[in-house]
Amino acid sequence: MLQPANPSVSIQDLSLNFGAVSVLQTLNLDVADGEFIVLLGPSGCGKSTLLNCIAGLLDISDGRIFIKGKNVTWEEPKDRGIGMVFQSYALYPQMTVEKNLSFGLRVAGVPKDEIAKRIARAAEILQIEPLLQRKPSALSGGQRQRVAIGRALVRDVDVFLFDEPLSNLDAKLRSELRVEIKLLHRRLKNTMIYVTHDQIEAMTLADRIAVMKGGVIQQLDAPQTIYNRPVNRFVAGFLGSPAMNFLNGGLEKRDGDWHFAAEDLRIPLATYAFERQPVPGPAVLGIRPEHVAVNSGMDWPFTATANVEVVEPMGSDTLVWLKLGKQNFTVRVTSERTPRNADAVGIGFDPMRASLFDAQTGNRL
Amino acid sequence: MVDLVASLPDARALRSAASGPSGPKPRHALSRRNIFLYGTLILVAVYYLLPLYVMVVTSLKGMPEIRLGHIFSPPLEITFEPWVKAWSSACTGLNCDGLSRGFWNSVRITVPSVILSIAIASVNGYALANWRFKGADTFFVILIVGAFIPYQVMIYPIVIILREIGLYGSLTGLVIVHSIFGMPILTLLFRNYFSSMPEELFRAARVDGAGFWGIYLRIMLPMSLPIFVVAVILQVTGIWNDFLFGVVYTRPDTYPMTVQLNNIVNSVQGVKEYNVNMAATILTGLVPLVVYFVSGKLFVRGIAAGAVKG
């Protein structure tokens, strides 16, 4: 794992309890200067809570938070050098866009010409100049979110916090703004911490993703690493759509080579890179639907015949729902390879692409 | 050296000492903010409770003690005689049989009024929500606007109507009046509630062959218990506390409790018995107070809905 030498945001042993309920547990996270970190997880995993702790909107129970090397654990949000963008935009509805952007600065006593300069810059970056004299109610969802980003921008801070900023938008706008946020990051080079439950946002935006569950960071890594080498079954199952195929079976050694055995299948693991020394016993093998070939005619380390249940053409590709023995199995193939009117198809994959998990702990083997 | 060893196990404390604040921001239970906040709230709460306290205290004192002391002093000698007198022998002009008569009148007014007004309004609301016919909304708008018309404007025409149908001065007449004036807010309450129920439910019942009354009785009623409770709370307190309609549409022997209470306390004859007056006042306020304390959050919901009534 990459450890930033001079972190922009550093969270040390952070815990948060609401009464007897532990929401975050001795959590550590270092965010490099200019890095885009995405906190990803199902609802209730503590990702938004963590963000609120960084912002100073929630009092932590234990631990410390550093921003730009300064201990801000007890600081007020405004003194932490952060800007924040909310899911519901949280614009002040009775004020014009310009007043929304300048309100905090005016209260802080920033000189007028400085305020005007910052607003002009933010408006230019976000292309909201024509909207400055409008009220939020006269803006579309996408425009509102842009103004909300602008409010963080004018604060002239080092760290941007995003709390599910695109969740209230429709699919098309969401993908547009996603690209804009990415461009914004490239231009500003600020540190950004971004909370979402949308794995596409996480995969596309992040330098590193922190996958969270139950108040604990499960894995913190580059998106591709998380996708290809998930550290446990939860991470493996949470990312990817349709979800990774899981086959229940066991590890065994035959003729000096490790195999994964499920029912009458024998999957050779010669190409699989074990994280730790394997021992015989129950295990789970995971393989992503797009890493499996159908009727390819190629020579795969593992091949088998599976029964076709349902074929779903999606346009660009096709999902094939199979039964491999008694276990469900999904495969994503290109449109040309779609099996037609076949009851059974041959499948094949390279176990190098697979992930093996301990059946009990769920950890990667 | 010894000191260092002693502090070693507490590595975290050492680290935090080295790098500043850690853990929760220290907050004192007795911060200036909390003192101000709770101080103000308690002060206001005392102010709000004081009249209740004075009522109870006064009603438990004898008249000599009242003349000697002041209203806030607790009773030296507790007596329940004022309560007994208020209930059974206080005088209102001609009668000297206490508030009990008014209490039973109020019960005889409130119970049928609550039932009738809610029955009418719930059916109205149901028809407006699910069986809208042409012109229905016009009547509804008139009804809602009518809720803002001062009662004084409509009092006399109703006197004439009731006299024409021979119900003026009777409890039945007053029950009708309460049902009329309870209609706007209750109809609004029920219409909004029924409108918020899934339309599919209503359609499915129609497909299954249920009619107007069938759907109302078998689908809507069982599903809307909470709103009925809110309506009952609203009506019981409202009708029990009514004074104007009681004084206009009933005769002295059928006066509701509020009217009788006012007559007892504000009667000019005889010596003022403040302890009896306060006991009578508590007795009259008891029913709505019990409803309030028992119903809790539902009461709040009721007034939030009833707030539209004005």
Add this chain to the structure above:
Amino acid sequence: MSKSERPTRLFRNLNAKVASIPMILTALVVFVGGTAWTVLYSFTNSKLLPRMSFVGLDQYYRLWATPRWLISIENLLIYGVISLVFSLVIGFLLAALLDQKIRFEDVFRTVFLYPFALSFIVTGLVWQWLLNPDFGVQRVVRDLGWTSFAFDPLYNSSIVIYGISIAALWQGTGLVMCLMLAGLRGIDEDIWKAARVDGIPTWKTYLFVIIPMMRPVFITTLVIIAAGIVKVYDLVVAQTSGGPGIASEVPAKYVYDYMFFAQNLGQGFAASTMMLLSVVIVIVPWAYLEFGGRKRG
């Protein structure tokens, strides 16, 4: 379906129409009919019984020449301004205090609201007793040593309406607080967070963000209080019976007394029509803002 099979318009949806008869009767006969009747007869010289002998605006001239009516109107204005201003301000402040994540919030709310469950008669009689100069607050303060202390609003014609307002505020502020609290709770929590990140002090957030956002709540509350003010009757009857003299008379009491005691129906009708007019003046702009404005977007 052929045309002859269709039931006629009148009988379609018949059950709903039958069920709505009470509503239709109330709306047409009582609300529209009754109001029109009263307004019409306010132009007659009806005395003991309503009579159709029109005298034009005579009743209104007489009304506005009657000192008792003028006092009633003046009282209503004072009472109205006090009720509006203080119940809005106090109600909002209490709601804001209760919104600070208070322990025992339910207890405080229950205490502030219980007077609202009591009738105006009960309220009036309690405060009549509390403000009694011989036994109440005045006596208590004098017993403490301040012997010249005077606080007898119910026996002093120049301030009696303020004494009545005290009781009204005690009874009604809890309702305003409840409405305000509901309004505060309806505000997106992210707004508070955004304001904190922006470094806006709490009082400024209330003043410049929250209160403007609660405009609809304030307007609704205003209308509710205003409609209640015009109707004020029981409270005065219980607390002072309009006294001392006619110092605490209010329009609703004027109407009642002229209709049922003075046997001067025409005056009663004219006075009640004036009450209606005052409500119209309050309601119409509100309805216009609330419903007319929305269509215009």
